[in-house]
Amino acid sequence: MPRDDIAARLTDLLRDFFRQPALALAEETTAADVPGWDSLAHIDLMVTIEKAFAIRLSTREVRGMKNIGALLDILAQKTA
């Protein structure tokens, strides 16, 4: 899947997940920038992403990702 398509799908998914229809994502966006994205929400979000993209994420991948850009890299690689 092209990276732009993934980014668009991810934005929809996050807007839905955090109930923030106006949420805008950039490569540098981190969890701290999104209200409600705490450590508990993070895991639920990862499960939602796993289901939406039909992939499996490891703890190392989930913890190693520093921002949205890193998440997009992983998704692009896994859906390639």
Add this chain to the structure above:
Amino acid sequence: MGFTDFGFWLALLPVVALFHALPGRWRPAWLLAASLAYFTIESGAYVLLLLASVGWVWAAGHRIARAETDRARLIWLWAGLVPAAGVLVLFKLGDAMPGIAAPLGISYYTFRLIAYLVEVYWDERQLAPGWLDFAAYVSFGPHMVSGPIQRPGDFLPQLAALRHRLDPARIEGGLQMLLNGLMLKLIIGDRLAPLVNMVDGAPAAYARPAVWLAAVAHLPYLYADFAGYTLIALGLGALFGIAGPPNFNAPFAATNVAEYWRRWHMSLTGWLTDYVFMPLRMATRHWGRAGLVLSIFVNMVLVGLWHRISGTYLVFGLVQGAYVAVYTLWLAPRGGPARGTGQPLVALAKAVCVFVLMDAALIVWFAPALPSAATEARMVLGLLPPGPRLFEELPEGADIKAACIALVLAIYIGAGAPGMAAIRARLGRHVPGWAWVALKLLLISLLGQDNGGAFIYGHF
């Protein structure tokens, strides 16, 4: 020789002076030498154990970074973790046996070793630039005894920068911080210690006012003692040019139990969240609510048991697990942007509830064994007849009126000292920094208590 000994400060002066006078490239080595010397004075030959742990984890970190397969990476992670954590568990088990003293700060340097391994496992760019920097990180003297637990990614770049420059402004900030810590510990915490120790020693022997006052004082006493220690440790670190992580952020202002744990002993709860709770939550993410509850309970039981492997700390952890699980499952707002806490009065009522819940759990935390915790809880609830004693058995020099003032002050400071920032900002224009230092020194010498100077967390 701890933070409340005159000898410690006397020995510290030349160490800090030389640190600043040395050429930059020698500073990390001097810091390591001073830290190891301090450790050896306190714990003797255990320094060999510390060095062996440092060497082993250093080697394991390199193996992880060089591993070519996920499997090899994981094997080296566990090969590094098991001996480091195993030594800690052995000493915690040995705690129950008389005559075995654990090495200084073993909990805290083990937390740093584990943090390093896991961070390198997650991202090999976290590898320390050299063995000397890594050893200086693990054995960093100012944070050795009871933390705070700094992450390698926060400490190592600061240490590397010390080779090139040392900001003299850090010294004054550090000095103010450690004097604040000494005031919190010696003027406030040590005024509450005699009351708490007296009643906890024989709760059934005391009348209701004494039992209730001591029960209320548990949490503010622990706060003044431990937050005081932390400020001293952070201030000392700043004298060596290192800014450490905060450990307390107005915990008594928390309006729910989860927020309380994000404000109390923050460097430990953050460590547990990243290295225990999150991996566990990932592993159990398809188990629904059961996975969440299990992760919460494992995490909170560890919060209790790392102090010491005993029944009281197990019960403490289970109680905290129940608090956090009930809050997370039924009370926490879900999804969407975080809501405010609402009306100030509602926020105050919530903060009081959290304070009472945490204070109640500390009855078992402070108790020497479960039966005495049960006795004290029943005394507090009025289920046992009151004892004959009141405050007459307080040791000489301890004064109940001063203890009550200290109690109110500890709660005020622990709630974030509302209004204080504005006063300080207004005074700051007229009062120079050195005058604050002089005033704090004067207050400590006039009002500081001399209770032998032990810190509660010095034993963990």
